[in-house]
Structures are given as structure tokens and as C-alpha cells.
Amino acid sequence: MIDYSRYDRVRAVAFTGSTLELLDQRRLPFAQDTVVARDVDAVAQAIRDLVVRGAPAIGIAAAWGVVLAGDALGDVDADAARTALEPAMARLNAARPTAVNLAWALRRMRRALDIAGGDWRARLHAEARAIEREDLAANRHMGHLGAALIEPGSDVLTHCNTGSLATAGFGTALGVIRAGVAERRIDNVYACETRPWLQGARLTVWELQQDGIPATLIADSAASYLLHxxxxxxxxxxxxxxxxxxxxxxKIxxxxxxxxxxxxxVKFxxxxxxxxxxxxxxxxAQIEIELREANELLGYAGQRTVAEGIAAWNPVFDVTPAELVDAIVTERGVIHRPDAARMAEWMRAHVG
Known part of the structure; x- marks a missing residue:
């Protein structure tokens, strides 16, 4: 078994016991600043403001936000805690509506509280830690499964940031790339800049650099020519x-x-x-697509680059139809050429 640890040096979310420390991804790569969240509202604001981003990392941060909210309660029993924590979880859930991991993590925290009994705070701490640890283990397993699909000597292209910054560690798509490099299947990595927040330019190539993996940045609009x-x-x-x-x-x-x-x-x-x-x-068609402020398109780093009076449309995500996807890689197996029947079969076989 290949040791992937040398390709796993970055952490975005760290619970200290009384606060949540978040690597401020708005400031990378030139400043590695930490935002310290001391209560649940600070966690929700950090999620909303993209201090922490990436669906798994958002879910992990939200779980720790519930822990902070629980620790702030007085001497109450589990029933009272359930009632008191529900508004806090609602505020966390509203911070980023598209990422399903956020709602999933909050459901896990609710279930943990439902069965907690007397020591409900310890149960919340344990559940948040489990969510974090399970994500890291899943990422490493997905890395191996996805890399196995890539022919040795291949070049690959990735979009946005899906690495340790977006997860508990190692990454999802970037985890496959890390594993592919470690297994000598991938020769060259290309990364789209990913406008308007430049997650590829600011985060992905920086992450790979930390691991000693060379990466080549391209403009989003250069992708088709690269594939050609x-x-x-x-x-x-x-x-x-x-x-x-x-x-x-x-990501859009x-x-x-x-x-x-x-x-x-090219395979997808x-x-x-x-x-x-x-x-x-x-x-x-049923997914709520988050629209963010037009100002994110009209300038960068506080400097306006577009004339006054110009309108902008700024969806953060788009939807890729299943027929364009060759493989979905999860920690519970690979779904080749996904459609409704194959998704249901995967669910029966691996999830229940």
C-alpha cells in the first residue's frame, strides 16, 4: 500500500477544544491567516463569507459549530438542548444552501443529540470528530479508487479546489490526483483558474506546490483548446x-x-x-443554485475593474447532466456512466 501522507500537509479546519480555527481561504496564497470562531454565529459567518469552503469542509465546520453552540448552553438536559440548538442549526444550514454536506452533517448532529442521554455534550464532540475522521479516511480511499481508473502516463485537468482545503484532508478530486501522482499514473496536472474567486489559481496550485507536485495553471477559457x-x-x-x-x-x-x-x-x-x-x-433541475453578489464579478481584491452601471449575473454552481459523466467515485465504490438505475443500484448495494 502506498503511503499518501507526504501528499497531505494542509489542514483548513481545526477544533481546539474551545474554539474553531479556520485557515482563511480568502487570504491564500500570500497570507496564511487563521480566523478564530468562538461561537456558532461566527462559524456560520465564516461559511457564508467563504473563509471555509468546499462541501465536506463546510459540513465539518458546521458540526463543530453545533459543538460550540452546545458548549455555550448552561446546565440543561438533552431535551432542553435539542430545543435550544435548533435555531443555531437553522442559521448554519442557511449559510450555504447548495452544499448537501452541510445539511447532512447537521442531521448527524441532531441524531447524535437524540440518542445522547445525560452526557449529550460529549456525544456531540464525539460525533463532530467522527465526521472529520471519516472524511479523511474516505478521501484516501477515493483517491486510490479514482487513480485506478487513470491510465499511466496521463495528463489530467481539474477545476476549483477539491483538496485538503475543501475537506478534512487529502481531498476528493485532488485526492485522486495526489494518489495518481503517488502511483505514477499522472504525468502532468492542469488547473483552471476558476473565476470569480480564483480557487484554482489561489488554492489548488498552492496546495499542490506544498506537496511538491508541479501544476500548470490555465485560464478557464483555455480549457477546450488544451483538450484539443x-x-x-x-x-x-x-x-x-x-x-x-x-x-x-x-463549481460554476x-x-x-x-x-x-x-x-x-476526454473522460470526466x-x-x-x-x-x-x-x-x-x-x-x-430541483437544486437551488446559489447566486452571490454581483460585486464579486465587478472587481477583485477591493479594486473595481468594470465600469459603473454594469449589471452582473453570478451563479456559484452549475449542474452537469449525468450523461456527460463517465464515473462517480465515492468511498463506497465507483458508479460508471451514472443514471437513475445505476444510482439506485449503488445505493442498495453500498448504502442501504
Whole structure:
């Protein structure tokens, strides 16, 4: 078994026992600042403001936010804690509506509280820690499963940031890339800049640099021309939600990459933990797509780059139809050419 630890040096979320320390991803790569959240509202604000981002990391941060809210309560029993914590969980859930891991983590914390009994605070702490540890283990397993699909000597392209910064560690799509490099299957890594927040330019190539993995940055608009060259064999991306028919909600720009991949005969892989699969949502048409402020498109780093009076449309995610996806990689197995029937079969076989 290959030791992946040398490719896993970054952590975005750290619970200290009384606070939640979040690596401020708005400041990377030039400043490695930490935002310290001391209560649940600070955690919700950090999620909303993209201090912490990436669906798994958002879920982990939310779980620790519930812990902070519980620790702030007085001497109450589990029943009173359930009532008191519900508004806090509602505020966390409203911070980012598209990432299904957020609601999933909060459901786990509710269930933990339901069965907690007298020592309910300890139960909440244990559940949040379990969510974090399980995510790291899942990422390493997904890395191995996804890398096995990539032919040795391949170049790959990724979009947004799906690494340790977006998870408990190692990453989802970036975990596959890390494993592929470790297993000598991947020769070259290309990363889209990912406008408007430049997660690829600011975060992904920086993460890979920390691990000694060379990466080449491209403009989002250069992807099709890169694929035309023929060396890229896989596009590997993450997901914020996968629906019952295999549609995938991910960072804006993913859909157009999938279209370009289909045209050029390039394989398209989605890597996400099973917690990202939402079997209660039939298709991508039912997903609420988050719209953010126009100012994110009209300037950068506080400097306006567009003339006054110009309107902007700023969806954060798009939906890639299942028919454009070659493989969905989860810690519970790979779903090849996903559709409603294969998703249901995977659910019966691996989730129950």
C-alpha cells in the first residue's frame, strides 16, 4: 500500500477544544491567516463569507459549530438542548444552501443529540470528530479508487479546489490526483483558474506546490483548446451535490468542461463522498443554485475593474447532466456512466 501522507500537509479546519480555527481561504496564497470562531454565529459567518469552503469542509465546520453552540448552553438536559440548538442549526444550514454536506452533517448532529442521554455534550464532540475522521479516511480511499481508473502516463485537468482545503484532508478530486501522482499514473496536472474567486489559481496550485507536485495553471477559457491537444485523458472534479439520477452540482464552469470533454473524447470523473449524494432530489433541475453578489464579478481584491452601471449575473454552481459523466467515485465504490438505475443500484448495494 502506498503511503499518501507526504501528499497531505494542509489542514483548513481545526477544533481546539474551545474554539474553531479556520485557515482563511480568502487570504491564500500570500497570507496564511487563521480566523478564530468562538461561537456558532461566527462559524456560520465564516461559511457564508467563504473563509471555509468546499462541501465536506463546510459540513465539518458546521458540526463543530453545533459543538460550540452546545458548549455555550448552561446546565440543561438533552431535551432542553435539542430545543435550544435548533435555531443555531437553522442559521448554519442557511449559510450555504447548495452544499448537501452541510445539511447532512447537521442531521448527524441532531441524531447524535437524540440518542445522547445525560452526557449529550460529549456525544456531540464525539460525533463532530467522527465526521472529520471519516472524511479523511474516505478521501484516501477515493483517491486510490479514482487513480485506478487513470491510465499511466496521463495528463489530467481539474477545476476549483477539491483538496485538503475543501475537506478534512487529502481531498476528493485532488485526492485522486495526489494518489495518481503517488502511483505514477499522472504525468502532468492542469488547473483552471476558476473565476470569480480564483480557487484554482489561489488554492489548488498552492496546495499542490506544498506537496511538491508541479501544476500548470490555465485560464478557464483555455480549457477546450488544451483538450484539443490530446494529452489530457481525464477531467477530475468534485461535487457539492449529486442527485438521484446522477446529475452533479459543482463549481460554476464544471458544466462547460463536461461538454468540452465529451466533444474531445476526454473522460470526466466526479469524486465525492457518499454524503454528497442526495437521493431525495430526483434531478439537477430541483437544486437551488446559489447566486452571490454581483460585486464579486465587478472587481477583485477591493479594486473595481468594470465600469459603473454594469449589471452582473453570478451563479456559484452549475449542474452537469449525468450523461456527460463517465464515473462517480465515492468511498463506497465507483458508479460508471451514472443514471437513475445505476444510482439506485449503488445505493442498495453500498448504502442501504
Amino acid at each position: 491537444g490530446g494529452r489530457v485523458k481525464w477531467i477530475v472534479v468534485g461535487a457539492d451535490r449529486i442527485t438521484a439520477n446522477g446529475d452533479v452540482a459543482n 464552469g464544471t458544466y462547460q468542461l463536461a461538454i468540452a470533454a465529451k466533444y474531445h473524447g 470523473m466526479v469524486v465525492a463522498p457518499s454524503s454528497t449524494v442526495d437521493m431525495d432530489t430526483a434531478s439537477g
